[in-house]
Structures are given as structure tokens and as C-alpha cells.
Amino acid sequence: MADNKLYCVSALFDTPDKIINAARKTTEAGYKKFDVNTPYPVHGMDRAMGMGQSKIGYVTLFFGLSGAVFIFLFMWWTFASSYNIVVGGKPFLSAPAFIPITFETTVLFAAISTFVGMIAVFFKLPHNSHPLHDTDYMKAVSGDKFGLVIEADDEQFNRDRVTDFLKNLGAYKVADVYIPEKETYKLFSSGFVIFLIILAVVTSAATYITLNKLMYVVPFSWMEVQDKLNAQEESDIFADGKGMRLPVEGTVARGELPYPFYGQPNPPEVLSNPTLPTKKVLELGKRKFLTFCSPCHGNFAQGESRLHGQFPTGPTLVSSKINNYPDGMIYHIITNGQNVMPSYMHQINREERWAIVDYVRVLQRAQNPSQSDIQEVKKESSSNVAK
């Protein structure tokens, strides 16, 4: 023990009166590095030791206010900026409804920061290797005695003088406390290495099981696993081993009436137009014509292709040949295709194909208007002129 460095001289007292007197005298004697250890806080000790008010309240204040500001801004951001949702017709920034959570978070931040600040910053704990630990002195002040230590670091410290000083204050026991020798450990001792290996194996196994097995455990499976076949699944029931079945031969899907002259370049007869050229039909026809026909035949059906020779240019539809086609023939060409033109049966449905036929008739008539058509247009445009 004698080889070790002296940490302090400790003194034990048995009444609160004696310890407070001792603390006062020690302060008056000018010692700075001393401490009092008591099993519970003794009234008036702070003053006797010449200490002022604790400043830890500022930690609480700062972090409490930070918590309030943070959570209020956070709620404002989520509600009014990140993802706006109207709840109960309230405004996005409905401050009164934010109050409860703002309050709770203020308390949470304040309490946690005060606790962590006290332990880690003010007390510098945990500190289990302090020289005072495991001494008779500490065992006494943990129970019902009151102790005072004067540290060897103090400027006025002199072991004999301090011992006498403390004895004179009425201490029933005065003892030296030494700094214990620092225990050192070899880094690669066999026990430690084995411990590291076990730790590594256990950690990796636990991580693997958690991330790859545990996370994928299905709590209930009966909703997902059902006695039915999904598309693309195999099945033993059918000879071909497929779960999916083809529809019965001759099945007609809704809206897919078969076209009787499909595949015949020159049909013996054609269908008659079931539609009337109403405004609604013509507008549908215009939209579909511009989508599907105009790239090759041009916006006005005059064969002015937008593809600029990258693709065979479609013929004009305003020729006397096509003018004289019956409606059903134009419909046949759209449905069946002709020369390099493919069939549009699957892109454009039946109703739309007839609407296109009607619209093509409009374009043809616009190219070769009759006298009465011109009269009609003139009448309409003159009525639009501002007088």
C-alpha cells in the first residue's frame, strides 16, 4: 500500500452537527479540493462547503424548449409541407391540436436531457474505479456515518497537518486512502480471444436469424395460403400440368364480335354502317383518326405522312375511288388491313372503327364541298363577324 500514491486523508464523523461544523472549518481553513460524503443530503451542507446553487436547471430549460420547438416544427412540416392531408376540415397548421404532443415532447426532452446531463456531464459517472470505492470509509458513509476527505492534490495539502486538523474537528477515525494500482490486462489473453470468438459467432448467428428468418415469419398464414390456383401455377389435376385453362372453343369475349370477312382482300359483300354521324360520334372518330390513322394518312387524310419517308406513305383518302367506297368497305380495310397496312381490329374497337369511317366521310366532304355546303359555311362565318 505504501508504494501507492496517496489520494486523500479521510475522516469519519458520527453526527450531522459534527460534519457540518467540520465542513465549515475546512472551508474556512482554505482547502479547496475536499469533499463531504453523507448517506443522504444534509441540510445546510452546500453553504458550509461554500457552494452556490446548482446550474443544472439551465440544461432542463434549454432542452425542454428545444423539444417544444422541434416537435412543433416537425408536426407543422409533416402536416403542412411533407404530405398535406385534411383531417376533420381543420387547417394544416392547427396549433391547438398540436398542444398535447408538444407538451409531452417538451417533458420528454427535458427529463431525458436533465438525467443524462446530471449523470454524464455533472457527475462524470459511471466511475467505479474511484479510489474511495471499496474502502472502509465508503462503507461507513454508505450506511449511517458522515465523512470528509481532503485530497492530496490540494495546494495546502500536508499529510500530517491535515490528519491533525481532522482529528481536532472531532473525527472518530482518520485514515489515508491510496490510489489503487491500475489493473492492466493483456489484449490477447486466451480467455479474451475465446470470448471475442463466441461473441462474433453469436452476434452473426443472431443477426442472420433475425434478418433472414425472424423478419419473414408470417404471423397468420391462412389468408395467404388458400386452396385455389393462381395464374401461372402448376397443377396435377390437368394432364398438361398447367393451372391455367384455355377458354372453351368458340368463346366470344365481351365486345369482341367476330368479323365475318376477316382475311379476305376482296369481300363479296360488306357490312352497313350502324352509326349516325352525330356530333358525339364524329368527335370520337376525330380523336381515334388522329391517334391511329393520321401518322400515315395525314391529319386531313390527304396522304401527307408525318413519318417523312421512314415508312411507306399512306395513300390519300380523298380520292374519287375511296369517295365511292361504301362505308362497309372502309370499315373492312381498317379491320382487315390492306397491303402494308396491318389490321387495327385489336387496337380500335368496333364502335370506334365505325366512328372513324364517319369522320373520314366528313374529311372527304370538306375537300369537295357542294354549293350548299359553302353557303352554309359562309352564313355561319358572317354571323361571327363583329358588326
Place this chain on the structure above:
Amino acid sequence: MSVDYSKEIPLVQGRLTMAQLDDAIAKPMSVRPGKIYFIALAFTSGLLLLGVLGVSLTFYFGIGEWGNNQPVAWGWGITNFVFWVGIAHAGTLISAILYLLRQKWRTGISRFAEAMTIFAVMCAGIFPIIHTGRPWLAGYLLPYPNSHHLWPNFISPLVWDVFAVSTYLIVSAIFWYVGLIPDFATLRDRTVSKVKNFVYSFFSLGWRHSNRHWRHYEKVYMILAGLATPLVLSVHTVVSFDFAVAVLPGWHSTIFPPYFVAGAIFSGFAMVVTALVFMRKVLGLENVITIDHLDRMNKIILLTGSMVGYAYLMEFFISWYSGVPTEQYVAVNRAFGEYAWGYWIMVACNALFPQLFWSRKIRRSIPVMFLVVVLVNVGMWFERFIIIASSLHRDFLPSSWGYFTPTWVDFSILLGSFGLFFTLILVFSRTLPVVTMSEIKGVVEGAHPTHHKGDHNG
């Protein structure tokens, strides 16, 4: 009956010295518990297992195992949640509010009451999670960064609940642990066992009882008490918002926050007394947790019980005064309808029986006191059940009226929560000091300087 009120009653009876106090408090942790302890533990953990069974069935087969139905969708799940959160309020009231009010008698019971708070919040926390039916989705209640920018609805009382209850649990645990640090240090220096020494050293963080630490410590204790006081009032207020913010007649009421807080303190104190009556006897702490403590607690039970009784009357008055026919119907239906049996159990247990505590003799008689506080526990559970079931089962639309009947799974989960609570209490009573050693030593006679330099002739 002559009581001298001019003299303060000593907080610790029998003129115990500090060393004797330490011995008495630390004894349960160093001796092997007797047969009765193990029988009690077997019983409570049996109940706990029953609860585990009920919860497992709920998880496996779904919420249909419960008696919940439309319209009474909240059933016992939320009843039990509110009940346990209420129980949790006594601990912080004793440790924080009574601390700020300089009620020194709280020292004998504060540690135990705080432990009860934490255990009760744990019991409470289970219920909303299992009541959702999809407990693995509970994480979505907390805001977490995600690519969809989906956030909790921060203006919903149910989300306020999540924040209030989890904050309450964390702050209570911090408060509890701060109080435990010096006690762990004392235990560390008392024990001769190496293992215990390691454990106590670890949790004591190397506390040295230094006055340079006590100075901050006392301040922090006061700050935490100051934070916990509005917090404890806010928690049950927020719980009451779950009801009061709804437009349901019988719930939509501004009296709910104070009514719930009073009820929470009431039920919490009743639970503390229920447990302390046994605890002081079994652990031999009758001189520390004295009959005077129980007397004072019973006075608070009397006060809060009367406040709850006032709220029952006021609910009737307001429903009549509001002039809303549905509201009036619900009030009458509550007292004389299908749930009248529950309503009158509630009124008798909460408003009438505690009135016995006007008598000093009854306040200080252990058997009578025990009977009354048990009845209060029953009554407070029924209060939550009546608020939920009787309001929900008949609301605006007569076509959707119904009646709630619990199943045995409901019973098993309720009993299981009691099992969890009392198992934790039993384990706590043998592993941690039930009384705050560093505080109780500070309130024995002669613990503080006399300010005349030890000269007792002055």
C-alpha cells in the same frame, strides 16, 4: 377522541437508528424468501400464464375470440387500458406532487408507489396494442422517416395517447432510477456476495454519496418532480380526450379530464393501499410504512372518491341541462337500462363506501380499510366499463344497438394483467429496496444539524 395536531407525527416509528433502518429495508434482498412468498408467486404467475394463453389465442385466431362487437367495439380491451393507466397515477402523485408540497410522509411509500406506476403502465400498454388485432403494426404509430411521406395523424387523440403514455413510462422510469442510484450504492457497500456487488456496482454507476453530487441531485429530483407533476395530470387528461373528443353522447363532455384525473388518483391510491397492507406486514416494515401513512392515504381516497361522486351527479345534471334528447336518454339508460347493475356497483363502490373513511377508526383499521380499497378497485374498473359499454351500446341509431357479453378469453386477459402486475410487484419486493433508503434516513429524528453546534443544552 383527542388527537394533538400541534405536534408532527414521527415519520418513522419505534425510534429506529439509521443502521437499523438499512438493515430492515435490505433484509428482504438478502434472506431466502419463505414458503408463502413462493405460493403467492406461483399463484400470480399462474394468472400471468392464463393471460399469456388468452393473448396467444387472440393472436392466433384474431380479435373474434373476444366479446367485442359492433357497436361495443372497445369492449374490455380499452376498459382494462384505462383502468391500468389510472392505477399508474398514484405513484407519480406520491413521488412528485407530494414532494413539491413538502409532504415528508411520502418517503416511506414513494419507491413502492413509483414501482407500481411503472408496472401498471406496462400492463396498460399491452391492451391498446392487442386490441388493434394487428399488434405487429403498432410501430406505425410513431413517426419514422419513409419514402411515402406517411406520418401519424398528430391531431388524433389516439396518437396523443401514444405520446402521453410512452412519455409517462420513460419519465417515471427515469424518476425511479434516479431515486435508486444512492440505494444501489448503499447496497453495494453492504453486500458480501461478489455477484451482488458486481450488479449493484453496475447500477449504482459508482455513486459516492458526495455532497458535490447531492447538490445537483437534489435539484434534479426537484426538476423531475416539477416535470412529472403536469405530466401525470396530462396523461389521464389525454386518455379522457379519447372519449371526450368523440361526438358520442355520454362521452362528449368537458368534465371528462378532471373527472378522469380524480378517478385515476382514486384508483391508484386504492391499489397502493391494497398492496401496502400486505407488503409492510410481510417485509416487516411496519415501523417505516406506518398506520399513519395508511391513514393519510385513506384521506386522499376519501377526497378523490367524493370528487368522482360529484362527477357522477354532474353528468346527470349536465345531460338534463344540455337539452339534448339523446344525451338525456343515455344518462337515464346508464342508470336504469341494461347496464344498471354495473352502474350501481360503480356508484356504491366509488362514491358510497369510501365515505366510511370519515371515521378515524375505520381509516386506521386494517381489515375494514382493505375491504374498502378492494371495493374501490372493483368500482373503478366498473366505472371504465360503464363509460365504454353503456355509451357505445346505444347511440344515435336504434337499428345498431347491441349488448356486450365478454368471453372467457376476455376474462383470462384481464386476470393475466393482474397476474403480470402482482408478479412484478412480488419480484420487485425481493430484488430492490422497497423504501428509499437515502430518503428515509434523512427524515429520522436527528438526521439534520441542530444549528447550535451539537450542543443539546441550547
